[in-house]
Amino acid sequence: xxxxxxxxxxxxxxxxxxxxxxxxxxxxxxxxxxxxxxxxxxxxxxxxxxxxxxxxxxxxxxxxxxxxxxxxxxxxxxxxxxxxxxxxxxxxxxxxxxxxxxxxxxxxxxxxxxxxxxxxxxxxxxxxxxxxxxxxxxxxxxxxxxxxxxxxxxxxxxxxxxxxxxxxxxxxxxxxxxxxxxxxxxxxxxxxxxxxxxxxxxxxxxxxxxxxxxxxxxxxxxxxxxxxxxxxxxxxxxxxxxxxxxxxxxxxxxxxxxxxxxxxxxxxxxxxxxxxxxxxxxxxxxxxxxxxxxxxxxxxxxxxxxxxxxxxxxxxxxxxxxxxxxxxxxxxxxxxxxxxxxxxxxxxxxx
Amino acid sequence: xxxxxxxxxxxxxxxxxxxxxxxxxxxxxxxxxxxxxxxxxxxxxxxxxxxxxxxxxxxxxxxxxxxxxxxxxxxxxxxxxxxxxxxxxxxxxxxxxxxxxxxxxxxxxxxxxxxxxxxxxxxxxxxxxxxxxxxxxxxxxxxxxxxxxxxxxxxxxxxxxxxxxxxxxxxxxxxxxxxxxxxxxxxxxxxxxxxxxxxxxxxxxxxxxxxxxxxxxxxxxxxxxxxxxxxxxxxxxxxxxxxxxxxxxxxxxxxxxxxxxxxxxxxxxxxxx
Numbered sequence: 001x002x003x004x005x006x007x008x009x010x011x012x013x014x015x016x017x018x019x020x021x022x023x024x025x026x027x028x029x030x031x032x033x034x035x036x037x038x039x040x041x042x043x044x045x046x047x048x049x050x051x052x053x054x055x056x057x058x059x060x061x062x063x064x065x066x067x068x069x070x071x072x073x074x075x076x077x078x079x080x081x082x083x084x085x086x087x088x089x090x091x092x093x094x095x096x097x098x099x100x101x102x103x104x105x106x107x108x109x110x111x112x113x114x115x116x117x118x119x120x121x122x123x124x125x126x127x128x129x130x131x132x133x134x135x136x137x138x139x140x141x142x143x144x145x146x147x148x149x150x151x152x153x154x155x156x157x158x159x160x161x162x163x164x165x166x167x168x169x170x171x172x173x174x175x176x177x178x179x180x181x182x183x184x185x186x187x188x189x190x191x192x193x194x195x196x197x198x199x200x201x202x203x204x205x206x207x208x209x210x211x212x213x214x215x216x217x218x219x220x221x222x223x224x225x226x227x228x229x230x231x232x233x234x235x236x237x238x239x240x241x242x243x244x245x246x247x248x249x250x251x252x253x254x255x256x257x258x259x260x261x262x263x264x265x266x267x268x269x270x271x272x273x274x275x276x277x278x279x280x281x282x283x284x285x286x287x288x289x290x291x292x293x294x295x296x297x298x299x300x301x302x303x304x305x306x307x308x309x310x311x312x313x314x315x316x317x318x319x320x321x322x323x324x325x326x327x328x329x330x331x332x333x334x335x336x337x338x339x340x341x342x343x344x345x346x347x348x349x350x351x
Numbered sequence: 352x353x354x355x356x357x358x359x360x361x362x363x364x365x366x367x368x369x370x371x372x373x374x375x376x377x378x379x380x381x382x383x384x385x386x387x388x389x390x391x392x393x394x395x396x397x398x399x400x401x402x403x404x405x406x407x408x409x410x411x412x413x414x415x416x417x418x419x420x421x422x423x424x425x426x427x428x429x430x431x432x433x434x435x436x437x438x439x440x441x442x443x444x445x446x447x448x449x450x451x452x453x454x455x456x457x458x459x460x461x462x463x464x465x466x467x468x469x470x471x472x473x474x475x476x477x478x479x480x481x482x483x484x485x486x487x488x489x490x491x492x493x494x495x496x497x498x499x500x501x502x503x504x505x506x507x508x509x510x511x512x513x514x515x516x517x518x519x520x521x522x523x524x525x526x527x528x529x530x531x532x533x534x535x536x537x538x539x540x541x542x543x544x545x546x547x548x549x550x551x552x553x554x555x556x557x558x559x560x561x562x563x564x565x566x567x568x569x570x571x572x573x574x575x576x577x578x579x580x581x582x583x584x585x586x587x588x589x590x591x592x593x594x595x596x597x598x599x600x601x602x603x604x605x606x607x608x609x610x611x612x613x614x615x616x617x618x619x620x621x622x623x624x
Contacts, residue, residue, distance in 0.1 A: 254396060276585065
């Protein structure tokens, strides 16, 4: 492991931008969004306290992309290396989840794989806990231990940069003039900040913490009325699935271009009425409550059973996006209550 | 760089056969040899218009061309029905598991089909007939709305009736003057003594409502849920278990199916919708 110190972010990011395209967080209202970094443009370099508003999947699986052409075939173009700064641990975990789907051995998505291979990941520690953050309910933490090329921790007087891959170590080697050694005590300070954030996370979500496995809670609750209850206020805007960094449904459609035909790939949402409808008119999820149920079952039961990992990182973006006020934590809490009631009744009956 | 799994192989429609007022068979010749297992499906693209999943109705032994039987049911199929010979198309696949033919060896195979559901069954039937000695018997029960809606009429009334080891019966929901066969839904010609249930495998394919009642009939006869094979139709789009549209519970119909045993699906709600 290679750890170095730098007192300002700009020279570090300039060095990254000198090597490849770089995207950095930019303040937009009370959130951050990603914007391309132009070292000469006088852009303000900001350290985002928590995750950026938009999901990291945008970089790997764009909202809209060309997937195939006709009659001449189309293969993925060479993707140039690019870097993203300010990704948080939840973002890295969402990439791990998307990898399972798009880098499956037998059916690897070549567009995703090409971008993934060329993405230089610069993560950073969370220095605050957002209103909707609940990564700790899914064994998350406010900082990353794996999954990054470089990780940035904000400490007094500067930043500690740690390499997490060969690419990251090479970068530090090649730009060793920029960095200095980490002064004694700073690593301890970093760990204290990390602990502090983790404690805040635990406090914030204490009321939602359950000793039962979320998978079991949700599976038990698949017939619960809670989904129909939530459906009463849902306006089917699909915002929850768009901003979700792990939702990966897409829609393939064909269209005409000037000299060729194109097959396009576009984000889709299981909240959409006709999502599962077939040509004959059948639709297994006509009712909105059933679609919300499917979203929960997919995230917490089906995906886990298939890939061994929850399809939720607790980033809370869906909570921020939900205009109806649905909070995933509240739904899980309700399901947990139903789960425990049922178990209590069962235990009583067994006595 | 990996092969682009969304890129179809180019092909051409070289023949169109009218099967019924709403069903046509398209003979498609891909530019390259195309291998598939019976029961697997392909995504057929009408360039610039759209793509839809179909299970080829021809034998997999034929690799230079395949037949795809299509009912006019939605936007893409309506456009396909307007196509002429020579139309360029794209083919992706094959996708999914197909029928587990080797598991059928030594068994009595009870095939129940309805309407355009005979398409995948035809491919299965042709595959089974090629090695008919491996199976104890092949019993086929097929129904359509009216005599005009029966597909593959030439072989259905002709050569298929004469194959040794095949017991084929037909029915229509509504008869007209020329029909002297059975009248009633397909389950009315299914009898428990048709096959040795204990050594049997039931294969069902047809419209959802027919599959539902045929499945219940098979259960009533004593077939075990694990011996009832269903060819499921859902909104398969990517074909490779990613886009999410075809999920039945934890299964992706495109990747884990389209052939499932009833045992795999029975606990999920709305499988017939």
